[in-house]
Structures are given as C-alpha cells and as structure tokens.
Amino acid sequence: MSAEAARQPAAGPIVDVRNVRKVYRRDAEEIVVLNGINVQVPNGEFLALMGPSGSGKTTLLNLIAGIDRPTSGEVIVAGTDVGRLSESELARWRSHNVGFIFQFYNLIPVLTALENVELPLLLTSLSKKERRERALTALKVVGLADRAGHYPRQLSGGQEQRVAIARAIVADPGVLVADEPTGDLDAKSAEEILALMESLNRDFGKTIIMVTHDPRAAEKAHTQKHLEKGVLKA
Amino acid sequence: MALPLSYNVRNVRARWQVSLLAVIGIGLVVTVFVALMAMRTGFTMALRSTGVPENAMVVQRGSASELTSWVPLDHRNKIVVDPRVAVASDGRPMASPEIVVVGAMPRRTDGLQTNVTIRGVTPKAFEVRGGIEIKQGRNFQPGIDEIIVGRRIADRIQGLDLGATIPIQKHHWKIVGIFTSRGGAFESEIWGDLDTMAGPFRRQGGSNSLAVRLKDPKALESFDRWIRDDPEMQLQAVEERKYYEDQAGGLSATLLFLVAFVSIIMGIGAVFGAMNTMYAIVAARTREIGTxxxxxxxxxxxxxxxxxxxxxxxxxxxxxxxxxxxxxNGFSTASGQTPSFSEVAFAFQITPNILAWGLVFATIMGFFGGLLPAFRGARLPITSALREA
Structure with missing residues (x-):
C-alpha cells in the first residue's frame, strides 16, 4: 500500500477505487451491493472482474465507467474524482475517457456500422470529414472497413461486437470497460473478440476492465479479481 | 452536441407502424382546422366588396346595415358636390346612390325560402363600385323591369335563370344578365335600375346608401368629419372595404371562436395520442437511450x-x-347569418396561409405530445436503462 502511494504522482493507477460503498434502497430495505471496495488498476492493465451473479461486479464496473455514483468513497479515474462531477460534466468526461463494450453490443439499429462508430465523435469538435476518417480507421482496426455501410441487422453477432469495439475506441479513451463482451457470442466469435481486446491492450496500450463469467475470457486478462457479496476476494 | 436529425428521421421511418395512429390523429385535427379556417376565409372574402380603396360608404349613423340606413335626397345632393368627391369623365360626380331590399326566394336545393338582397343602382354604380362583369347576357336598361343576377345566387335560387322572369313586388322582372364581382358579396345579389325599383319598393326620395369615390383616400377622415359635423345630416362616411368587412365581423369572429374551440379540444386529444405513441417509442428504445x-x-x-x-x-x-x-377547396355553400339577414353564398377558400397555420398547429401538437415522454427518456438512470431488454 505504501509503495503504491509513493508511486502515485509519477505514474499512478489509472483507476483508483477507495473505500467504495454502494447501497440501494428498496422501500425501507437497504441492499448493500458494494461494501468497502479498494481497487487500483495500473495504466495498461487488462483486468477481469469475476464473481457470481449479484456479487456487484457490474455495479463496480458502472462506477468506474462513470455511469453510476458511489454511496460513499471515491472513484478516481484518469485523475478525476468521478463522483464529484455534475451530470453534464460526467457525460462530457465519459465521452473523452471511457469506451464501452456491452454484452448485447447496443448498436443503434437505424445507423450504419460507420455511423455507429462515428457517434462518440459527434461530441467532439471534429469536422464531418475528420469524423468519417477516424470512424473508418477504427473500423479498419477491428477488420470491418468493408462493412462500413452495413446496418447492424446485416451483421453477425461477432461483427456487431467488433463494430461496438470500434465505437469504444474511436474517441481514443484511456479506459475500456466491457460487461460480458463474449456473453452473447459463439465460441469462435468469442475467441476473435478476446483476441481483438488483447491486441487493443497490447498494441494500443488501452486499459481494459472486463466483467465476465467466462473463465476462458478471464484467462486472457493479466489480472483477475473476484467479487463476492460486494467484497473483493484476493 | 446534438444527435443528427437523420437519426430521428430514420427512426420514424423504421417504426412508422407504431406512429401511424398518432400521425392520423394529428392529421385529422389539422384537416378539421384547415376546413374551418377555409370556411371562415371564404365567408369573409364573400362579404368583402370589390374593394376599391378610394371608395367611401355614406350611411346613416347607428345603422347596422345598408338595409336599415337612409340617405335623403337633399343630403345626397349636398354630399356629391363636395370637392373631395371624384368627378367622372362625363363631368358628373363619382357617386352611386343605392337602395337595398330583401326578398324571400326558394332555394334550388330544398325549395325553402331564403332572403336575397336586391339592390337598385344607377349606371354610375358600375363605375364607382368597379369589378362588376356581365358574364352572360347584357346589362339591365334603365326605366324598364329588367334585372341582372349575381352568379353565386343564380346557382342557389330557383328561377334565377337567364331569360326567365321573376315576380317581385307585383312587378315581373326579366333576368337579362348574370354578373360576377371578383368573388365579392355582390355575387349574392340581384341588381336592377334604381329609379325603376324605387317605386315598387317604396324607396323614393333618397337611397339606403351612397357609395362615393374620393379623389384622395386620405381625405376620408375630413370628409367623414364634415358629414358628421353637419347637424342636419345623421350620416357618416366609412371606408367601403372596412364597411363590408365589419358586416362580416360578427359571424367571422364567431367562426374564429369555433375554429379555436374545436381545434383546441381536438388538439388536446391528438396531443394525448401523440404522447401515448411517444411513450411507447421511448419505452422501446430505453436501452438505446442508456447507450x-x-x-x-x-x-x-x-x-x-x-x-x-x-x-x-x-x-x-x-x-x-x-x-x-x-x-x-372551392366547395360552395351559403349562410344567412349576415347583418342584412340575406343569403350570402361563399366558397371554402384554402389559402397557403391556412396550410402554413395547419402545419404550425401540427408542430405545436407534436411538441407538447413529445415533451413528457422525452423528459422521461432523458431522466432515465443510465444503469437501469442499459439493463432493459
């Protein structure tokens, strides 16, 4: 702990979760989802969060991604205390710092692959031409440049997830969060997606935090952390 | 920062079945709105005279229509020689004394009696009023029982056919012509010679109204003041166009109230319909919103x-x-709810203005219908929105 603290100013962890509690209220009942979590994720890490259903792993991921707020404690990502940002500051922060990969891809059905990838760039000041170029580059990285004009329904599950990954990286965020990225894919597609994520981590230096049930997926990660009933197990 | 418009357009296209009912609902309200507005416009236009801006109507003060007004002959003689009144090429003043009576005649559709305005005029009326065109036959000859009939009323009243003879006040009047007046109120009237009609209609020794052409329309105010200031004369001068528009005023305002009332009630219904649809659309796209x-x-x-x-x-x-x-558009009907209680035929008039207002009205309905569902969509917590199937 003290060694890590000493390292912080120079190259501190890109994600620093400190004493985080997350409590949901349902009527009078309090449900403690996360209870005193401390996690430090160094820059360039590929971390797998594992645990049974209801263990709080998705909640932890959501806190790190800045789409949820802790009840107490601090979540510091890329130097920003996420919990202190206003709703609109947080939205802007997410668009620059976090890339999302979802289990069900969550592509917009009425937009083409290229337009889906371009979406996060609409929040930047890039020109239309620059946006198109960057979206196409991202599609090239995931090997789907030839599918740019296709709509999601014209793509296979594996292809959809690759488009979603292109969308996650197009704005060049430091952190990628993935919630069961292979959960809806067949074994072969899952293998391809994991290989792609490994390459993003290795070749592009993206820090990846992935929630998964799949032990094969978790094997690809450098580090595995297990959650159980809202507490991290070693 | 905003999502591109094409995203919305494509979503509307992709889910058009869901939206169809809301679209039809709003569409029907706009249909009713446009129809009522077209009726009002048509009616107002039909009551408008041919509308020469320099023309003034001299009528009795306090009279609601020409029917109840009286301009005695000696007053007329005093007024027409006023220097503000224009002079025709034949050297006579541009003034048209007119008598107005109402006769009951059977409608072509159901044979029921309705009131028709009959106007006795001098040959100068055609010059002063302007815009009167004989479309069939010829003009009436002064001194004999001849009349010409406005095209709109000819279409609506039994026996008003070119060449036919109709009995009014024990005289038999021959219809020698059918005329138009640029869609104005005269098209709902029967015109004949003033001096010939004055006797049988007991309108001797003056006229109901006096239309005069002024040299300068700006002189109207001083002309009116001069007439009002004469203690002998209980008269006033009003701009011709305004005079006839005011005649339409009562019903026109009633119609406008009707348009507003019906449109607002129906519009509220359509807003709820649109709201329902938009709630369904927001619900169906919850995960998309979360994303x-x-x-x-x-x-x-x-x-x-x-x-x-x-x-x-x-x-x-x-x-x-x-x-x-x-x-x-152009569908003809008639109303007897005029100040002179006589039938005025008019056609529904859809103008580009009305269509534009219809679209504005639709847009307003869409705005209010979308507001609450959009609020719900915008306020969804991201984490629960993403969990939606």
Missing amino acids: LRALGFSRRSILFSFVVESVILAFAGGLFGCLLAFPI
Whole structure:
C-alpha cells in the first residue's frame, strides 16, 4: 500500500477505487451491493472482474465507467474524482475517457456500422470529414472497413461486437470497460473478440476492465479479481 | 452536441407502424382546422366588396346595415358636390346612390325560402363600385323591369335563370344578365335600375346608401368629419372595404371562436395520442437511450432528440391533414347569418396561409405530445436503462 502511494504522482493507477460503498434502497430495505471496495488498476492493465451473479461486479464496473455514483468513497479515474462531477460534466468526461463494450453490443439499429462508430465523435469538435476518417480507421482496426455501410441487422453477432469495439475506441479513451463482451457470442466469435481486446491492450496500450463469467475470457486478462457479496476476494 | 436529425428521421421511418395512429390523429385535427379556417376565409372574402380603396360608404349613423340606413335626397345632393368627391369623365360626380331590399326566394336545393338582397343602382354604380362583369347576357336598361343576377345566387335560387322572369313586388322582372364581382358579396345579389325599383319598393326620395369615390383616400377622415359635423345630416362616411368587412365581423369572429374551440379540444386529444405513441417509442428504445447516455450524450440532447422526433411525426400528420382537407377547396355553400339577414353564398377558400397555420398547429401538437415522454427518456438512470431488454 505504501509503495503504491509513493508511486502515485509519477505514474499512478489509472483507476483508483477507495473505500467504495454502494447501497440501494428498496422501500425501507437497504441492499448493500458494494461494501468497502479498494481497487487500483495500473495504466495498461487488462483486468477481469469475476464473481457470481449479484456479487456487484457490474455495479463496480458502472462506477468506474462513470455511469453510476458511489454511496460513499471515491472513484478516481484518469485523475478525476468521478463522483464529484455534475451530470453534464460526467457525460462530457465519459465521452473523452471511457469506451464501452456491452454484452448485447447496443448498436443503434437505424445507423450504419460507420455511423455507429462515428457517434462518440459527434461530441467532439471534429469536422464531418475528420469524423468519417477516424470512424473508418477504427473500423479498419477491428477488420470491418468493408462493412462500413452495413446496418447492424446485416451483421453477425461477432461483427456487431467488433463494430461496438470500434465505437469504444474511436474517441481514443484511456479506459475500456466491457460487461460480458463474449456473453452473447459463439465460441469462435468469442475467441476473435478476446483476441481483438488483447491486441487493443497490447498494441494500443488501452486499459481494459472486463466483467465476465467466462473463465476462458478471464484467462486472457493479466489480472483477475473476484467479487463476492460486494467484497473483493484476493 | 446534438444527435443528427437523420437519426430521428430514420427512426420514424423504421417504426412508422407504431406512429401511424398518432400521425392520423394529428392529421385529422389539422384537416378539421384547415376546413374551418377555409370556411371562415371564404365567408369573409364573400362579404368583402370589390374593394376599391378610394371608395367611401355614406350611411346613416347607428345603422347596422345598408338595409336599415337612409340617405335623403337633399343630403345626397349636398354630399356629391363636395370637392373631395371624384368627378367622372362625363363631368358628373363619382357617386352611386343605392337602395337595398330583401326578398324571400326558394332555394334550388330544398325549395325553402331564403332572403336575397336586391339592390337598385344607377349606371354610375358600375363605375364607382368597379369589378362588376356581365358574364352572360347584357346589362339591365334603365326605366324598364329588367334585372341582372349575381352568379353565386343564380346557382342557389330557383328561377334565377337567364331569360326567365321573376315576380317581385307585383312587378315581373326579366333576368337579362348574370354578373360576377371578383368573388365579392355582390355575387349574392340581384341588381336592377334604381329609379325603376324605387317605386315598387317604396324607396323614393333618397337611397339606403351612397357609395362615393374620393379623389384622395386620405381625405376620408375630413370628409367623414364634415358629414358628421353637419347637424342636419345623421350620416357618416366609412371606408367601403372596412364597411363590408365589419358586416362580416360578427359571424367571422364567431367562426374564429369555433375554429379555436374545436381545434383546441381536438388538439388536446391528438396531443394525448401523440404522447401515448411517444411513450411507447421511448419505452422501446430505453436501452438505446442508456447507450447514448453512456457514450456521453447529455440529458438535454436526448430530450431534444425525442421532442424533434415527435415534431417530425406531427409534421407528417400535418401534411397528411392538409392533403385530406384539400378537396373541400372551392366547395360552395351559403349562410344567412349576415347583418342584412340575406343569403350570402361563399366558397371554402384554402389559402397557403391556412396550410402554413395547419402545419404550425401540427408542430405545436407534436411538441407538447413529445415533451413528457422525452423528459422521461432523458431522466432515465443510465444503469437501469442499459439493463432493459
């Protein structure tokens, strides 16, 4: 702990979760989802969060991604205390710092692959031409440049997830969060997606935090952390 | 910062079945709105005279219509020689004394009696009033029992056919011509010679009204003041166009109230319909909203986007409604609710202005219909929105 603290100013962890509690209220009942979590994720890490259903792993991921707020404690990502940002500051922060990969891809059905990838760039000041170029580059990285004009329904599950990954990286965020990225894919597609994520981590230096049930997926990660009933197990 | 418009347009297209009922609902309201407005416009236009801006109507003060006004001959003689009154090429003043009576005649459709305005005029009337055109036959000859009939009323009243003879006040009047007056109120009237009619109609020794052409329309105010200041004369001068527009005023205002009342009630219904549809659309796209929010789109841009989508839907409904209303353009009918209690025929008039207002109305319905559902969409917590199937 003290060694890590000493390292912080120079190259501190890109994600620093400190004493985080997350409590949901349902009527009078309090449900403690996360209870005193401390996690430090160094820059360039590929971390797998594992645990049974209801263990709080998705909640932890959501806190790190800045789409949820802790009840107490601090979540510091890329130097920003996420919990202190206003709703609109947080939205802007997410668009620059976090890339999302979802289990069900969550592509917009009425937009083409290229337009889906371009979406996060609409929040930047890039020109239309620059946006198109960057979206196409991202599609090239995931090997789907030839599918740019296709709509999601014209793509296979594996292809959809690759488009979603292109969308996650197009704005060049430091952190990628993935919630069961292979959960809806067949074994072969899952293998391809994991290989792609490994390459993003290795070749592009993206820090990846992935929630998964799949032990094969978790094997690809450098580090595995297990959650159980809202507490991290070693 | 905002989502592109094409995103909304494509969503509307992709889910058009869901939106169809809301579009039709808004469309029908716009149809009714356009139809009622067209009726009001048609009626107002029909009561308008041919509308020469330099013309003034001299009528009795306090009279509601020409029918109840009286301009005695000696007053007329005093007025027409006023230097403000224009002089015709034949050296006589541009003044048209007119008598107005109402006769009951049977309608072509059901044979029921309705009131028709009969106007006795001098040959100068055609010069002063302007815009009167004999479309069939010829003009009446002064001194004999001849009349000409406005085209609109000829279409609506039994026996008003060219060449026919009709009995009015124990005289038999021969119809020698059918005339138009640029769509104005005279087309709902029967015209004959003033001196010939004055006797049988007991309108001797003056006229009901006096239309005069002024040299300068700006002189109207001083002309009116001069007439009012004469203690002998209980008369006033009013701009001709304003005089006839005011005649339409009562019913026109009633119609406008009707348009507003019906449109607002129906519009509220359509807004609820649109709201229902938009709630369904927001519910169906909950996970999409969660995704967009996670990607960094603000609540405001989600709100804006769904309101825009609702407005697009409503605008489509508005276009549909305008198209649906179009066949009634030019459809003729009549009203007896005029100050002179006589029948005025008019045609529904759809103007570009009315269509534009119809679309504005549709847009307003879309805006209000979309607002609450858009708020719900924008306020969804991202994490629960993403969990939706």
